[in-house]
Amino acid sequence: MRVLVVEDERLIADGIAEWLRRESFAVDMTYDGEAALDRLYANDYDVVVLDRDLPRVHGDEVCRRIVAARSRSRVLMLTAAGGLRDRVAGLSLGADDYLPKPFAFVELSARVHALTRRSRPAAPPVLERAGVRLDPARGEVHRDGRPISLGNREFAVLTELLRAEGAAVSAEELLERVWDEHIDPFTNVVRVTIMKLCRKLGEPPIVFTVQEKGYRIP
Template sequence: MRVLVVEDEPILADAVAEWLRREAFAVDVAYDGGAALERLGVNEYAVVVLDRDLPVVHGDDVCRAIVAAGGESRVLMLTAAAAVRERVAGLALGADDYLPKPFALVELSARVHALTRRARPAAPPTLSRAGVVVDPARREAYRDGRYVPLSRKEFAVLVELLRAEGAVVSAEELLERAWDEHIDPFTNVVRVTMVKLRRKLGDPPVIETVPGAGYRIR
């Protein structure tokens, strides 16, 4: 799933982004509120990790814009102010969760996982279909009870296929959800990842190619 990290301290922003990538999220980064609004205008994000004190456009205004857009993005607001009134004010703007600085990266990623489960429609803690079981929070995958070691992108693609509940997912949709904004839209990375994923999941094959449409798990 795709996450936008909005933080004006580059070292912190990059650290958060790298940590979430290790959790198999596709992550874009914006260092000010204006850049965040630009990315929100062209990309869909499951979760926006949003610092409240931002230059160019304040984090409060970014949060208001997300809520006004009426999409499915969940907002995890960050701030150095730990007072209760500050947390209440952030939640009143429409943020879904609130995390004061300094914070532990493991807690942040746990909160991001929790917010993805609250997306519409609600996602269950584990995903399963055709003998394949995935736990997104623990980043574990199993085929008929056998643990399957997957790379970050293989895991992210498998999660998206399972979330589709048997519906076809196009290569374009997989690029949008499992890779960040720097990926070449004409790359064959989806096909290559699918070949590796099928090999690791083993026989009988569970991922079906639908010619001209995409992929699905029946």
């Protein structure tokens, strides 16, 4: 699941990004509205965490353009103005949710999790398949009742495979959804992560390679 954080206060932006990465999101960052539009043109995001008061291009205009483009990206708008009129104004622009500053990171991540479920076809809050149970909000994975400890990327890859409901997910799709824009597109990181994931999930294997299509959990 991929998130774009657009916030001109760098300490806040860095804090949001660090927190969301701990929650196994792939996070890109930018600090002004013009750069945000460039990123949105180049990449596909599940959620945009968007500060309203941005330099160069105002956050309101960024939100308008996201909506006008009929993007599937969901917008969580942030602002220091938390009055009712401001919240209504933000939502009327097409934002999907609105969070006034100051906020708790735990609440922000809960709202991002909720929006990711709306950015794609509906998925249950807890994903289950082949004896694996994954709770994205709690960051927990069990196989046949046994807890499994996964790294952030392994957790995110498993989430994507479970969301596919038996269909194959290509390495290119996993790179797009799980890693940020700095990843080398020619890297073998997906294969290595799949190998680590399979080792931690144990026997019998449940993740299979589909020739020329990717990986799947049948």
